[in-house]
Amino acid sequence: MPPDARYSPQVANKDPLDLRLSVDRGSPVPLYFQLSQQLESAIERGLLVPGNLLGNEIELAGRLGLSRPTVRQAIQALVEKGLLVRRRGIGTQVVHSQVRRPLELSSLYDDLEAAGQQPATRVLRLETQEAGAEAAAALGLAEGARVRLLERLRLTHGEPVAFLRNYLPPDVLKPEVAELERTGLYRLLRGAGSTLHSARQSVGARSASAAEAELLDEQAGAPLLTMQRTTYDDTGRAVEYGTHLYRASRYAFNFQLLVRG
Amino acid sequence: MPPDARYSPQVANKDPLDLRLSVDRGSPVPLYFQLSQQLESAIERGLLVPGNLLGNEIELAGRLGLSRPTVRQAIQALVEKGLLVRRRGIGTQVVHSQVRRPLELSSLYDDLEAAGQQPATRVLRLETQEAGAEAAAALGLAEGARVRLLERLRLTHGEPVAFLRNYLPPDVLKPEVAELERTGLYRLLRGAGSTLHSARQSVGARSASAAEAELLDEQAGAPLLTMQRTTYDDTGRAVEYGTHLYRASRYAFNFQLLVRG
């Protein structure tokens, strides 16, 4: 194989008919979404190889009995996910990225669970307080407003991984200890009706104090990853502020960024 | 002001005529993009307050002499940036987020420059090598293929902040020391014709070895932030792999994540 054959645009194309694309007009699921999902699953399963894609939009529309705008909308969604690239005059290609898991606002609990790490949570504290300056500023509340304070220890295989301190506006979520030990905070927030939208994070590092080391089963002075995060729902309201500590020996953040604009 | 007045949808609206929205049909800039930028700048400058927005799409289209799809495309772009929220049956509102800088694939150089930190770079090493297993895997090359190795020290105000080691496929960029000391790697990559698309990052922490401490002007054992990153262009090709060390006492990662799908 020539050294850069994998970057050539002339990769042979599967016959699109093999993809079994079809839409169900009786379904309440939007047509563009049906198509978009079928294309995505075809890519995930390797039915569509990096290279030239389903010919052109117009023909694809014709074969599916859809209009071109609808097909474009389906393709556009995948372009924004980073699965496809459009090239004017050329066509639309599948991106040949090895790793194309798009990244989401990640939840430590879900991450650990997905990695088969059997996460567990110990709730250390759950109470309502008056907000200090830091939490109030992060949540956009007045200083002294009531906030729920939550402190948890996250473990895998019985060993501590992280110490999590969160502040919640009281009307957003009223968590119970049993729930918190069973699942992650993000899942609870979503379950309570918040549609999470974005988060601002700051990741740093520092040495563990004696108390922190004790809590996390490390030596004093051991390196810790620190993370502060404010999460916003789709109206821009802050629904959670957290300041967390991770054992650097047992955890690292993995994420994928997309370029915007 | 009642406690949650800022979340009420009934915020008085500026007269949209004050916004001086208009489009230039002679310009080569797409109409939807012109409108999108004008709306964005109106939001940035506070002319549009969180609350009810420019009435409805149809009326806005009529006033500007555009079609509704074009207006929708402009609004959609801002929704994806997290500046607006659409609510069926209600209208489109400006998100009331304090911080709404959308985030991009960040460049340390640009970040420091934007923060007024006067970044400087010292090139420690620049040579072509055979790729080791790690770099080859990250770049998707065969082990032993030629790669360019680049080691830099990044400083602000004369003090070291980070040690940067990068691997580049030789046909992507042929950087020169003078360029590297004048600007950041991302800017050079873009200048060389790569359109950067996404990056996978891993952020962790560890204690500085004696040699690392010496280089970064820290004490041995001091906490360091570590970052590995592979950057991909819009065809999914890896254009850069880097493994970096930051002084935790002087730097932290700040970024904003958007929820996907």
Added chain:
DNA sequence: TACGTCTGGTTGTCCGGACAATAACTCGGA
């Protein structure tokens, strides 16, 4: 008061068509 119903307003989805911009390919001429 409490609750279901109706109504108006707004975004969501979808269609069919038109022309512009861009890139690859073909082909003729030097």
Added chain:
DNA sequence: TCCGAGTTATTGTCCGGACAACCAGACGTA
């Protein structure tokens, strides 16, 4: 052989229209 012009294919932008889905508030009824 090399190079430039023309041709063709494909996505990019834009239009006008239609109906569906959904939400809030007003209204009527129990």
